[in-house]
Each structure stands twice: as C-alpha cells, then as structure tokens.
Amino acid sequence: MRSVGVFCGASPGGDPAYTAAARAMGSAVAGRGLTLVYGGAKVGLMGAVADAALSAGGEVFGVMPEALMDKEIAHEGLTRLEVVPSMHERKARMAEMADGFVALPGGAGTLEEIFEIWTWGQLGFHAKPAGFLNVMGYFDHLRAFVDHAVGEAFLKAPHRDMLIFKSESGEMLDALAAYKAPVTEKWIGRPEL
Numbered sequence: 001m002r003s004v005g006v007f008c009g010a011s012p013g014g015d016p017a018y019t020a021a022a023r024a025m026g027s028a029v030a031g032r033g034l035t036l037v038y039g040g041a042k043v044g045l046m047g048a049v050a051d052a053a054l055s056a057g058g059e060v061f062g063v064m065p066e067a068l069m070d071k072e073i074a075h076e077g078l079t080r081l082e083v084v085p086s087m088h089e090r091k092a093r094m095a096e097m098a099d100g101f102v103a104l105p106g107g108a109g110t111l112e113e114i115f116e117i118w119t120w121g122q123l124g125f126h127a128k129p130a131g132f133l134n135v136m137g138y139f140d141h142l143r144a145f146v147d148h149a150v151g152e153a154f155l156k157a158p159h160r161d162m163l164i165f166k167s168e169s170g171e172m173l174d175a176l177a178a179y180k181a182p183v184t185e186k187w188i189g190r191p192e193l
C-alpha cells in the first residue's frame with residue numbers, strides 16, 4: 001500500500017476529539033511514508049487531516065470539483081491539487097489514486113463516498129479495502145445497521161466483513177495493509193443468501 005484515500009466531514013463535528021483524530025490519521029499516514037489522497041478542502045476534518053500530514057512531511061494529493069472550489073475552500077499548500085469538472089470525476093480519481101480508503105466521521109458526503117468504494121469492492125470492480133475510523137463510537141449505529149442488513153438477508157456476511165472498523169489510526173493502517181478481498185462475488189449463489 002502506497003497511498004490512503006481519506007473521506008471525512010467538511011465540518012469539524014461537535015467535539016474537538018474529531019479534529020484530534022483527523023490530525024492523528026494525517027500524521028500516521030505521513031509517518032508511514034504513505035501519500036494522502038483526499039478531497040482537497042481546507043475546511044473541517046478534511047483540512048485537519050491534510051494539515052497534519054503536511055506538517056509531518058507527507059505528500060498530500062487533493063481532488064476538488066470545480067463547483068466546490070469556493071465552498072469547501074481549496075487547500076493552497078498541498079503537494080498537488082487537481083481540479084476536476086464534477087463530483088463523479090473527483091470520486092473516480094480518488095478511487096484510482098488510493099490503494100485503500102478510510103472514512104473518518106462525517107456527514108452524507110463522507111458516507112456516500114466510502115459506501116461507493118465498498119459497493120464497488122463487493123461487485124469485484126476492485127480489491128481495495130474500506131474502513132471506518134470509529135472515533136468515540138461515531139459509527140457504532142452504522143455497524144449495527146450493517147449487521148441488521150445481513151440478518152435480513154440483504155447482505156452476505158463476507159461482504160459485511162470487508163468493512164474494517166478500528167478506533168485508532170495506526171491499527172487502521174495496519175488493517176488496510178493486511179486486507180485481502182473476499183472471493184465471494186455478489187451475484188454468485190444468490191438464491192442461498
């Protein structure tokens with residue numbers, strides 16, 4: 001693994017612990033000599049993860065859709081900032097550039113981005129890991145919901161197990177590096193779900 005894609009809130013959240021966790025993740029990524037790939041913003045947890053990686057001497061690539069350049073305030077100090085025409089292209093570029101993905105606490109955008117990575121992995125379009133950094137139990141309910149989806153036979157257990165939940169950034173990076181994609185394909189053996 002040479003690069004990590006981080007999805008996280010464009011807001012800082014309601015507790016300083018979220019910013020602290022984003023900074024810890026940025027430092028850990030840079031400390032391991034990995035490139036950080038993220039949305040390119042200066043605001044919220046997005047800015048915090050990038051600033052920490054840069055301060056630790058890391059390489060940071062940002063990908064920003066043109067329409068959000070003002071709203072999310074593009075970070076001016078990145079190793080490289082790519083401005084792309086659309087949100088679809090931002091996600092495609094990030095998916096291509098990073099070898100593994102982590103969601104830090106965030107809102108609808110964060111969830112949409114990490115779920116896309118997970119669902120594409122489930123379909124066998126790529127073999128890259130997706131994790132949730134479970135800062136202060138932020139993702140506990142989501143994890144319980146995913147279990148519920150398995151219980152209700154909308155999701156296979158091996159696909160649920162693709163998701164990595166860790167509360168500490170070093171453990172998360174270890175788990176991403178050790179990840180092996182399951183062989184279970186979504187559409188094989190469907191009737192036995």
Ligand code: AMP
Pocket residue numbers: 008009010011039041068072087091106107108109110111112113
């Ligand atoms: P949020 O988690 O909502 O604070 O947003 C975090 C990031 O996700 C920001 O860079 C948003 O631009 C991005 N985002 C918001 N909505 C979407 C969406 N529908 N699809 C993809 N990314 C989004």
